[in-house]
Structure formats: C-alpha cells, structure tokens
Amino acid sequence: MYKEAIHNYLTSRGYNSINLKAVLFDMDGVLFNSMPSHAKSWHRVMKKFGYNLSEQEAYMHEGRTGSSTINIVSNRERGHDATQEEIETIYKAKTVEFNSFPKSERMPGALEVLTQISSQGLIPMVVTGSGQKSLLDRLNKNFPDIFKEELMVTAYDVKHGKPHPEPYLMALEKAGIKANEAVVIENAPLGVQAGVAAGIFTIAVNTGPLDDNILLDEGANLLFPSMNSFAESWQDLKNEFDNSSL
Structure with missing residues (x-):
C-alpha cells in the first residue's frame, strides 16, 4: 500500500525519490484533540x-x-x-x-510518533492556521524539546491560509528544503488541499466525524484512521520513504 502510494506521488510530481528531512504537522485535530x-x-x-x-x-x-x-x-x-x-x-x-472549554488533551499517538521522528534526525514542524498567543508554550508543555519557534508557521506568518499552499510552502522555505524532502500530516480537507497544492506527500489522519472519502477526494496520498494508527505504522512507512526511487 505504502509503496504504491509513494510511486504514484513520485510519478505525478516528476520526482525520483522522497529524501525525507522534515515532517510537517497540522495542530488542531492532529497534535491536540481540540x-x-x-x-x-x-x-x-x-x-x-x-x-x-x-x-x-x-x-x-x-x-x-x-x-x-x-x-x-x-x-x-x-x-x-x-x-x-x-x-x-x-x-x-x-x-x-x-x-471556556477544558484544555484540549494531546492527541493519542502524537507524542509517540514525534518522539520517533525526532530520534531519527528529522525536523518536526507545526503548520497551523491558529493564532494563539501561547502556542509555543502549549506545544513545549505537551511535546518537550521537540518544536522550535523559528520552524513554526502560524496565522501570523501568512497572507493566505489553507487551502492555499502558502503555509506549507513557507514551512519548506523556513526549513530550507524541497517539496520531496517533507511529508504533511493533516486531518482537515482544507489542510489536505494545501499540502497537495504545495507538492508535498500528504498523509491524512481522520480524527473527526468526516467520511474518509472527503479527505481522499482532496488528494491525500495515504489515510490513517487515527494518530495512534499512524504512530504504529511510522517506521514501516519511513522505511518505504527511505527506499523510494523511480
């Protein structure tokens, strides 16, 4: 399944491989159950x-x-x-x-996959439409020593929000990488649109009430039913990225 999805992405984009250097995470619905x-x-x-x-x-x-x-x-x-x-x-x-609602809890599986990603020398980044003032403090409290402020994209950084590709294109620029050197993790139709429009391999995690087909129809390259499922599958998926070539 992973190999076919990666092959289709490379073929459609004209890349020879996915040389993974960074993983770009949406925040609400991906890192937090908000x-x-x-x-x-x-x-x-x-x-x-x-x-x-x-x-x-x-x-x-x-x-x-x-x-x-x-x-x-x-x-x-x-x-x-x-x-x-x-x-x-x-x-x-x-x-x-x-x-007025209780603070949203960390999404199950999010810390586990971020810990793996960081230990593998990859760059974890947050790309969010949120403009919360306390964003970095909240991320540091729930995901200690994982995210860096200079490698975050928020509502304050962009003129055009999702589904425009600008947020993800800016993430690539901040990290100094190309589209085939990153993957996007999204749970929202507009976020999937933005990742796909930026030319990045886009993974949907369906953590909400939407039908899977809504996310797939927006162009998601892969879909997982939860962040836990994504975390459990990460090593196998990374192996396929590492071995990808046309």
Whole structure:
C-alpha cells in the first residue's frame, strides 16, 4: 500500500525519490484533540450573531483563517463580506467561547510518533492556521524539546491560509528544503488541499466525524484512521520513504 502510494506521488510530481528531512504537522485535530471544542464554539457564536454554521460544517472549514470562515458564511447568508469590526467582534467571541472549554488533551499517538521522528534526525514542524498567543508554550508543555519557534508557521506568518499552499510552502522555505524532502500530516480537507497544492506527500489522519472519502477526494496520498494508527505504522512507512526511487 505504502509503496504504491509513494510511486504514484513520485510519478505525478516528476520526482525520483522522497529524501525525507522534515515532517510537517497540522495542530488542531492532529497534535491536540481540540476540534470538537472549536466546532462547538463556531456553531454557538455564529448562531449568537445570527449566522448558521453547524458543527459538521465547522470541520469542513478547519484550517481556514477565522476571517475567511466568517466571510464565507456572511457572503452565503448576506451576500457580502463582514466588516473588519464584525470579524474582530465575532472572532473574539469565538476565542472566548473556545477558552471556556477544558484544555484540549494531546492527541493519542502524537507524542509517540514525534518522539520517533525526532530520534531519527528529522525536523518536526507545526503548520497551523491558529493564532494563539501561547502556542509555543502549549506545544513545549505537551511535546518537550521537540518544536522550535523559528520552524513554526502560524496565522501570523501568512497572507493566505489553507487551502492555499502558502503555509506549507513557507514551512519548506523556513526549513530550507524541497517539496520531496517533507511529508504533511493533516486531518482537515482544507489542510489536505494545501499540502497537495504545495507538492508535498500528504498523509491524512481522520480524527473527526468526516467520511474518509472527503479527505481522499482532496488528494491525500495515504489515510490513517487515527494518530495512534499512524504512530504504529511510522517506521514501516519511513522505511518505504527511505527506499523510494523511480
């Protein structure tokens, strides 16, 4: 299964091999089990401001910047973008609502696979649409000595959020590597789109309520049912990357 997926990727992209140097992780829904709280927060706050955004739809917008999410719904229901003041007010309320939930726990399997990746001399990176001020502290507390601030891409770094490839292209630039020297780990349709558009081998982990086909249809090269499953399979997968060639 892995060999075929890698071969198809190399053939479609015109690369001779995957010379793995870095693993690029989305954060919400991949490193932390935070998406249920995000989905509930979006639904409750948007309803408060007179918009309709279901929890299920929130998963489809995962990875998009807050302003983009608000504008998509505003255009759908009012026929125009929200004002900057409206965006700031709604997103602030959403942040307050999200912070009212208990802190999201580390996703089972995330620390285990990150420990393997770090011990193998690979560069672990976070590429997130989040703009949380305490992001690095939270990552360091849950994944000690694994992530470096200068090798993170957040909402503050990019002009275009996912599904635009800019976040992942910026990650490649920060790490000083090429597209065939990294893999992307994503759980969201928009994140998968972004990884694929950046030309990187993209692995989906379905940690939410979406049908597998939604992630595969966006172009995911491989799909795992959980981060635990991905962690358990990592060494076999890395071996295939190491041996990949056309």
